[in-house]
Amino acid sequence: MSSLRILMYSHDTLGMGHTWRTITIASHLAKNIANASILVLTDLPIIGRLRLPANVDYVHLPGVVLSTAQEYQARNLNLDLKKLIKIRCKITQSALKTFKPQLIIVERDPLVLPDEMDRILSFVRDKMPLTKVVWGLSDIIGKSDFIVREWTGQQVYQMLDRFCDEIWVYGLMEIFDQIKEYQIFPPLSEKFFYVGYLRAASKYEKNRVKSNHQLPVVLVTTGSGSDGFGLLETYIRFLEKSGGAALFQSVIVSGPMMRTSEKHLLKERAEKLPNVVFHRFSKHFLQLVKEADLVVTTSGYNTLCEILSYRKNMLFVPTVAPPNERLLRAQIFERLGLGELLSPESLNPEYLGEKVTSAVSNPHDSIDRMNSVNIGMDGLDKIVDRIKSLAGVTDSAEHLTD
Amino acid sequence: MGKSDFKVLIYSQDGFGLGHLRRNLNICLQVKKRYPEASILIIADSPVAPFFKLPARCDFVKIPTIVKVDMGIWQPDRLPVTYRELLQIRSEIIQNVLLSFRPQVFLVDHMPNGALGELAVPLQKFKRSSPETKIVLGLRDILGAPEVICEHWLKEGAYAATETYYDSVYVYGCSEFYNLADEYKFPEALIAKTRYCGYVCRDSVPREFDEQALTKLFSKNSDWFVMVTGGGGSDASYFMDKFIDAVRLLSPYIPFNAIISTGPFMHPDQYKLLRRRARGLPIFITPMGGDTIRFTRRADLVISMAGYNTVCEVLRLRKNAIIVPRAGPSTEQTTRSRIMSERDLFGTIHPTQLTAENFSELILSRLQNGHHMNEKLMPDLTGAVNVAALLVPESNHKRTQRPPTIGD
Numbered sequence: 001m002s003s004l005r006i007l008m009y010s011h012d013t014l015g016m017g018h019t020w021r022t023i024t025i026a027s028h029l030a031k032n033i034a035n036a037s038i039l040v041l042t043d044l045p046i047i048g049r050l051r052l053p054a055n056v057d058y059v060h061l062p063g064v065v066l067s068t069a070q071e072y073q074a075r076n077l078n079l080d081l082k083k084l085i086k087i088r089c090k091i092t093q094s095a096l097k098t099f100k101p102q103l104i105i106v107e108r109d110p111l112v113l114p115d116e117m118d119r120i121l122s123f124v125r126d127k128m129p130l131t132k133v134v135w136g137l138s139d140i141i142g143k144s145d146f147i148v149r150e151w152t153g154q155q156v157y158q159m160l161d162r163f164c165d166e167i168w169v170y171g172l173m174e175i176f177d178q179i180k181e182y183q184i185f186p187p188l189s190e191k192f193f194y195v196g197y198l199r200a201a202s203k204y205e206k207n208r209v210k211s212n213h214q215l216p217v218v219l220v221t222t223g224s225g226s227d228g229f230g231l232l233e234t235y236i237r238f239l240e241k242s243g244g245a246a247l248f249q250s251v252i253v254s255g256p257m258m259r260t261s262e263k264h265l266l267k268e269r270a271e272k273l274p275n276v277v278f279h280r281f282s283k284h285f286l287q288l289v290k291e292a293d294l295v296v297t298t299s300g301y302n303t304l305c306e307i308l309s310y311r312k313n314m315l316f317v318p319t320v321a322p323p324n325e326r327l328l329r330a331q332i333f334e335r336l337g338l339g340e341l342l343s344p345e346s347l348n349p350e351y352l353g354e355k356v357t358s359a360v361s362n363p364h365d366s367i368d369r370m371n372s373v374n375i376g377m378d379g380l381d382k383i384v385d386r387i388k389s390l391a392g393v394t395d396s397a398e399h400l401t402d
Numbered sequence: 403m404g405k406s407d408f409k410v411l412i413y414s415q416d417g418f419g420l421g422h423l424r425r426n427l428n429i430c431l432q433v434k435k436r437y438p439e440a441s442i443l444i445i446a447d448s449p450v451a452p453f454f455k456l457p458a459r460c461d462f463v464k465i466p467t468i469v470k471v472d473m474g475i476w477q478p479d480r481l482p483v484t485y486r487e488l489l490q491i492r493s494e495i496i497q498n499v500l501l502s503f504r505p506q507v508f509l510v511d512h513m514p515n516g517a518l519g520e521l522a523v524p525l526q527k528f529k530r531s532s533p534e535t536k537i538v539l540g541l542r543d544i545l546g547a548p549e550v551i552c553e554h555w556l557k558e559g560a561y562a563a564t565e566t567y568y569d570s571v572y573v574y575g576c577s578e579f580y581n582l583a584d585e586y587k588f589p590e591a592l593i594a595k596t597r598y599c600g601y602v603c604r605d606s607v608p609r610e611f612d613e614q615a616l617t618k619l620f621s622k623n624s625d626w627f628v629m630v631t632g633g634g635g636s637d638a639s640y641f642m643d644k645f646i647d648a649v650r651l652l653s654p655y656i657p658f659n660a661i662i663s664t665g666p667f668m669h670p671d672q673y674k675l676l677r678r679r680a681r682g683l684p685i686f687i688t689p690m691g692g693d694t695i696r697f698t699r700r701a702d703l704v705i706s707m708a709g710y711n712t713v714c715e716v717l718r719l720r721k722n723a724i725i726v727p728r729a730g731p732s733t734e735q736t737t738r739s740r741i742m743s744e745r746d747l748f749g750t751i752h753p754t755q756l757t758a759e760n761f762s763e764l765i766l767s768r769l770q771n772g773h774h775m776n777e778k779l780m781p782d783l784t785g786a787v788n789v790a791a792l793l794v795p796e797s798n799h800k801r802t803q804r805p806p807t808i809g810d
Contacts, residue, residue, distance in 0.1 A: 003482060037482050039466065039491075048450040048464070057480040059495065060451065060464035062443060076461040077441040079409075083502075090498035091463060098491040099483075 003035040004391055007101035009092065009120070010042045011108035013066050015224035016257055019044040020302050021136070021170070022107045023052065024198055028380040030055045033387065039099050041092055045075070046256050051283070059095055061088045064113065072113060089119050096124060102391060106135045106164075110156045111323075121163035132165045132390045137178070138301040139171020139197065140332070142323025144181040150323070151182065161188040168386065169194045170301070170379050176332060195383055196376035198302075200286055200309045207291060215275065216248045216360045219292035219312075221285075223300040225255020229262045231298060231317050231347070236266060238349035238356075239273050248360050249275040251288055256281035286310075294359050294366075296352075299330040308375055313366035314339030315355055317347060337369045408440045410793065411505035413496070415517045416448040417469040417479065419667070421633065422511045424711045425542070425574065425602050427454050429509070432605070432790035434458065440794070443503055445496060447517075449479065450666055463499055465492045468517060472731065473546075473554055476518050489518045497524035501531060507793050508537045512545065514555075514563040522559075525567045538793065539568045541582060542710050543575025543601065546732040548585045555586065564592055571596040572789055574710075576781045579741050599789050600782030603714040604695075611700040619661070619686045626658035626769050629701035631694055633709040636667040639676060640753065641726040645705060646679050647758035648765060653683065658702070658769065662687045663694045703769055708735035708750075716748060718783050722773030723748040724764055726756060745779040 006029065010022040019042045026038045030053045040058040047060055062084060063075030074084045096104075104124060106117065124131055141147060151157055160167060169178055173194045178184065184192065220235050222228020232252060239250065252270055254263050263280055270278040282288060286306060289295060295307050296315045307314055316330030316339055327344070334341040342355055359366065410433060414422045423446055430442050434457045442460040446452065451464045466488055467479035478488045496516070500508065508528070515522045528535070545551050555561050564571060573582050577598045582588075588596060617623060630645055632638025642662050649656060662685060664673055677687050690697075698704055699719055706712045708727035716723045725748050727735035736752065743750040749768055751760060782788075 035482070039481065045452075048448070048453055052449070052480070054480060055482055057449075057466040057478075058464060059466065060462060062461040062463065074461075076456065076459055077443065078439055078459045079441055087499065087502045090502040091495050094494040094498045095491060098487070098494045 003037045004033055004103070004387075005099060005101040006036060006038045006103045006105065006387075007096065007099060008038060008040045008105045008107060010040065010044070011064070011112060012042070012044050013064065013072075013109075013112055014257070015226045015255075015300070016044050016046070017138075017223065017300055017302055018042075018107045018109075019047060019050075020224075021198070022105075023050055023056075024200070024302070025105070025107075025136075025380065025383060026056045027053045029384065029387070032381075032384050039095060039101070041095060043075070043088070049256065049281070059091065061091055064088075085113065085116050085119075089116060089123075092120050093123050096120075096128065100128070101131060103132045103134065103387060105168075106133065109141070110135070110160065111150055111154055114154050114156065114159060117163075118159060121159075125163060133163055134166045134168055134386075134390075135160060135164045136168045136170060138325065139169065140176045140325050140329045141178075141182075142325045143328055144183075146323045147182050157184070157188060161191075164191060165390065166386065167192045168383065170196070170198055172196055172376050175336070175375070176328075193382075193386060195386065196379035197308060198305045198379040199377040200306045207287070216293040216363065217251060217291055218248050218294045218296065218356055218360060219251045219253070219288055220296040221253045221303055222255055222258075222298045223303050225253075225258030225263075225280075227319050228255055228258060228298060229266070230319075231296070232266050234347055234349055234352050235296065235356075236269050236273070238353035239276065240269065241349055242353060247357070248293070249277075251277045251279070251292065253279045253282060253285065253288065293363060294356065296356065299326045299333070301329070304329065304333070305377070308338070308377060311370045313359060313363075313370065315359055316341045317352070318344060320344045336373055336375075338373060407506075408437055408794070409503060409505040410440060410442045410507045410509065411500065411503055412442065412444045413508070413510045413516065413521065414444055414446050415468075415511065415513065416446065416451075417467060417476075419633070419636065420448060420450070420453055420665075421709050421711055423448055423451065424454060426509070426511060426540075427452075427456070428602050428604050428786045429540075429789050429793075430457050430460055432786040433794055434460075436790050436794045443499070443505070445499060447492070453666070463495065465495050468492070470517075473550060474558065485518065489520050492518075493520040493523060496520060497527060500524050500528045504532055504535070506535055508535055509540055509793065510538065510568075511540050512542060514539055514560040514568065515558055519558060522563065525563065529567055536569050536793070537567055539564055539571045540789070541571060541573050541575075543573065543582070544580050544734050544737050545582070545586070546734050547737075548587070550732070551586050561589065561592065564595075565589070568595065570792070572792065573598045574600070574602045574785050574789070576600060579781055580737070597792065599792070600785035601714050601717070602785035602789065603718045603783050605786065607699075609696055611696055616659070616697075616700065620659045620684055622659075622684065624657065624659040624684060626702040627697075627700060628658045628660040628703045628705060628765070628769075629694075629697050630660060630662040630705045631698065631712060632663070632665045632668070632707060633712055636665075636669075637728060638665060638707060639668060639672040641705075641707065641756065642676055643679065644726075644756050644758060644761055646676065646683065646685065648761035649680075649683050649685060651758045651762045652766070656684055657766075659684045660686070661697055663690050663697070665689065703765065705765070708739040710738075713738060713742065714783065717742075717780060720773075720775055721748075722768055724761075724768060725750045726753055729753040745776070747775060747779065748773075 008022045010019045012018045029036050038056045043061040043063040065075045067073050179189045267278045270276050289306050290310045294313045297303050299316045299318045318326035318330045330341045412426050414426045416422050444462040446462050447465050447467045449467050452462050468476045469479045583593050583596045704721045704723040708725045725739045727739040739750040
């Protein structure tokens, strides 16, 4: 059989969640689909620091960011947005034309620069009619009223329906029913597949946390770290106030996208404290999760999958901003009994400290709770199944029309 | 047209290595000094790109990686496609970046037609659509043995491409050290376009060194500190291994502590092997990238290969150094070390003659005797500034001389 070519297109505006998930999926596909050849297109500036498996390579596009005035602009280049989008589209089209993928998996928020996707996917539909297009969505992408309003206003429903063969939700209908919540109707709703959460597995065995004093371990993580300063600063302030009296060890991971100045500030303070380890970015992150007794998280999708993979007790401290996807996710998982949501408005060192202390001092409660809930984590295998059924329809790479 | 309209595009093919990218970034930094508003886009293919911190208003396009197997022979690094297909993917992307970005300057690193000839079609199309763009070929001081390079350039049509498409050829070296145009038999038309710019170095002074960072690494303090560095690291394990042998030969009286910085591309197995072999010796082995320069600055003796950037750092920081060049297949490094060691800019041992005995002897003698470079024999190290001055025309330069605004 000829090789199965998959192009994965990912965009991250602030953090790195989309590209992180893209790499997770690409790694699994490369190992589990014979002859898979995967080209990732991404604008994540630190992509070169992530490990990619064999048969996966990437193209990096010049970046776009959201300015403080909430407008999209070039991340680095001194160019108008329009011109930058043109360059990005040209690179993407070049890759599509020459790599000739049978399958495209889009991994980005449909509300971000919809015109760009429109141009790219129109090109696919015109020139590569046999190529299958899939759009991947997190378990929850925002509060229902917000999403319905914005998707209607920006014609996302029409775009998805027009260009996509399937929509994959990396979550479960029982947990959050996007079709119902986001008012998705046939024929678009028929394209929706809930594949489940994506299990993460650590490749490393060796313990990373030095536990010579048998204290429980609290891992505090803010995902990529692009908006994590508030939580980490509050946490460190709590430790400072407790004067080293905390009855646990802390592992603080700032994330690679945190601003260097913010990271320095936190690191300096963290290093003065007893029983605290500070990392910016650890390739052993999963191992850190595995060794933790409690994880304090901003409840981003990827971190949640990582924590669920090891069934750890959680404290949710979501960042609150529209579309409020993290807050909603935290509310839902709290209701499932998998952790406790801390009210983000009243976050202060005392409150955070009290919650953390109480969560680590009653470990049995949480273990019982975690064991009573079963969440479908086999999303990666389900994705392989979906691809096999899609690829069965398209079996040739030679279908580019000009 | 809004915003700034001065744009530079750089083509830097590295595969497994970081040398070209580092050198191009050093040029970028100088372009930014002359013209802070300029947009610089770098086309790179290193799997760890951009690896170094990019200057402001600088972004990169990473294309699928190819690796050089031999002179002119390449293969895809990761994607299971034929090299022809990969060439097509790369070439198409490059062409579209050129045509949509429309730079005023296109700087191509060392291969006039690009790897696999991938620039041939893009250059042709771009020259037609944007004849006013300045297209520049940048060549490092020494490319390889003249007979090899001349034959290869002829075969690949590199002379013809340079004549047809390029406005200038900038050599990142000095003609007194190596007359590249002569050695590689440039025809008259090319000689007329060629400028020797001097060696391209970083100009930032590494941050002040925290001695504690060093003492933390070793169980004992020592008189001297030796820094062993292998650039990207893909083939540095040979001389590092020999270094460990040399140090072992000196035990138990080893008058120095040493750091071996392996670089990001050393194979994990080789890395582990080095660590195992160095057990019990005052040697700290790390894949460190960013901090290498600070340790290099502090070192009493630097031991490295003869890659362009490493040699530039050694010269710029006036370090006492032993250079063990890569044996081959290219003679680039052996030639560079020969020319420079003849001027006493550093000590060298040819890799085929390297033994634990002569290595340890040279290490001790260079530590004990110190190092006295003759400044008059130093090459011009201001290449990056000179290249930037040639790339950024005066009119663009002047535009940045605005009066400062309140609050700046």
